[in-house]
Amino acid sequence: MMAALPDKPYATPHMVLCRAAGWVHTSIPLAAKMVEYLGDKTGAWITTITYDAAFITPENLVRSFFCRLR
Secondary structure, eight states: OGGGSOSSOSSOOSOOOOOOOSSOOTHHHHHHHHHHHHHHHHTSBOOOOOOOGGGOOHHHHHHHHHHHBO
């Protein structure tokens, strides 16, 4: 899967949020890591992965938007 990642992003996302409740399919953590790897490889963004909905606050969203974009 790592070899399939492009060298440049096709789009520049400003934020990616993931929320899974109840039963969580085993592909969800893998997909989240692939978003992180894509940002790392292309240099387009830095990813914060959380499964805690309490982390998504106005303050954290502002901090993520302005401090984590490269």
